[in-house]
Structures are given as structure tokens and as C-alpha cells.
Amino acid sequence: MVKNIIFAGFGGQGVLFAGKVTAYAGLSQGYEVSWLPSYGPEMRGGTANCSVVIADRPIGSPLVINPDVLIAMNKPSFEKFAPLVASGGIIIYDSSLIDSKCDRDDIEIYDINATELSQSENLKGLSNMILLGKAMKVVGILKDKSIEEGLVKSVPPRKSELLKHNMRAIELGKNN
Template sequence: MIKEEIIIAGFGGQGILSAGRVLANAGLIEKRNVSWLPSYGPEMRGGTANCSVVISDEPVASPILNSASSLIVMNGPSLTKFENSVLEGGVIIIDSSLVDVEVKRKDVKVYKIPASKMADEMGNVTYANIILLGKLIAHTGVISTESFEESLKKVLPARKHHMIPEEMEALKMGINF
């Protein structure tokens, strides 16, 4: 049975909300129950942004998460804010290119991935969130790569569909890291 409660957090402009939307849509493609709840500060780009995504075989009682099984963070303040929200035995996936805060907990699995550096080397730093989602998929099995690709086709505007092959390459980089 699948039930993954995920928080994705960072600065506005890093694709935090988009990453959650693609992930939630992939869950729908797999005929699962999902919720996606975006949240962002009034500053938008450069301000804080986070979203919660629930993907489950069971009905989702509430889109508001008091705790999460998985956390993806792309800035230090988000790690500080959400670290204690992760359930014991959960996972924290960090963009180590941007986060220099250490995880204090010993009861969670931590992956430090230099996602922004890897994405920059690919030629597009906006792929960092996709690299981190790849590690989430590899660790949890919450969705398939095929559903992720199908979700990109549905969520991205047609003018950005030419980016999908590179985004799938970024996803595979995260899966294999």
C-alpha cells in the first residue's frame, strides 16, 4: 500500500510548487488519491515557498500536513522549519549546493545531493528540483518514471515540451545519485 506525505520547500522561483504539481499529477495518472497544497510568502520569487503532496491508495483525509514521511528542501530556512515535521524513519532530501545547515535528527534517512550544481552543469539550473524528485522516487517508489514523464506532458505548457527529454535525464540523475 502506498501512502506518501511529502513536503517540498525552498525559495520562490526554484520550481517548488511546480515540482509538487507534477508529482501530484503523476499520482493521479496512477489512479491514486492525491492532494497538492501550495503555500508561498507574499514576496513570491525569492521569498519562501512550500507545498505538501499526499499520494495514497486510501482517501486523503486532509491536504494539510502536520507531519510528513518525506521532505525535500532547497534552502536552509526550509530545513530548519520542516525538519521536525518528518516522521521517525522518514527521509530528508537536501540540495547540498544551497543548504549548509546540518540535519540534527538521527532517526531519518538523509540524502545530500548537489542538485543545483548538477543542474547547472546540465545547462539549466531549474532542473535541480527534478533531480531531487528523482531521489524521492528512487527512495519511496511513490510513482513510476513513466507516470512522471506523462505528468510533465500534461502539466507543462506546450511551449516547454522540448525540455521534457532533459527533465527526464535530470530525474534519472537523481534516481541514480
């Protein structure tokens, strides 16, 4: 099993963090993992993104070009990466911010109004976790407990009060 994942959105949306939680969740389930951010000031096309690979054998390239799973948090990311998703792959996107359509019939596409939900549910800034919850459910590799462990490892101790909000956002994503 090798899952190539891209998290993409604007800088500040928590794209890199969501990737880190995912990588740690994979690690706690005993998988090989890698996490690679786009870096530098020029974030092409207005997007920040990170590549996460979860595999049951040593990981070759940590740079994901054709993702099996794309989590898109803004329109430019969606438009940039949707055509690159591997055949049979999955897209999960935030329909609050993305009105683009992808007419590929060789992939599965799921949407969730993550930003609206995060505002109405008093989880401001956690649309990334809502999308991650949704992705977990549709991809089905990572267990709830692993994600929780991933969160514990990724949230700095001094911000541990944020854990429960993150968990609630993930639950919300799973159930919507």
C-alpha cells in the same frame, strides 16, 4: 498507504511545479492525490512550499504538517521542516545550498548537490527535477512512466521542448 510530502524552497526554484508533477504522477498510477501551496506574499521564513499527499484511500487533510518525505531546496526550509518530519520519514536536500545538519536518527537523510549538477550538466533551473529524481528513487512509490506522464501533464504544450531537459534532470537525480 498514505505519503505526506512537502516540497520547500525559495519562490522561483520550482517547488510548486515539482509538487504538481508528483501529484500528477500519483494520479496516473491510480492513487488519490492532493496538492496545496503556501500562498500569499508573506511566505513565512522566506520559503515557498507545497503539500502533496498520495494515498490509496480518500485524503483527509491536504495540509501536511509532519511529512513522510521532505524535499528541501534551501536552508530556511530545511531548518523549518526537518524537525517536523515524521519518525521513519525521509529527507532529500540540495547540498549545494544547504550546509545545515540534522542529527535525528529516526529518519533517513539523503543529499545531492542538485544546484551544482544542474549548472555543470547544462540543466539550469532544473535542480528541482534532480531532487525529485533522487526522491523517487529513495521513496520508491512512483514508477518512471508515471513521472513521465506527470511531466507531460504539468508542462504547458507551448513549452513541450522542455520535457526532455526535465526528464534528463530526473534521470540525473536518480543516478547520483
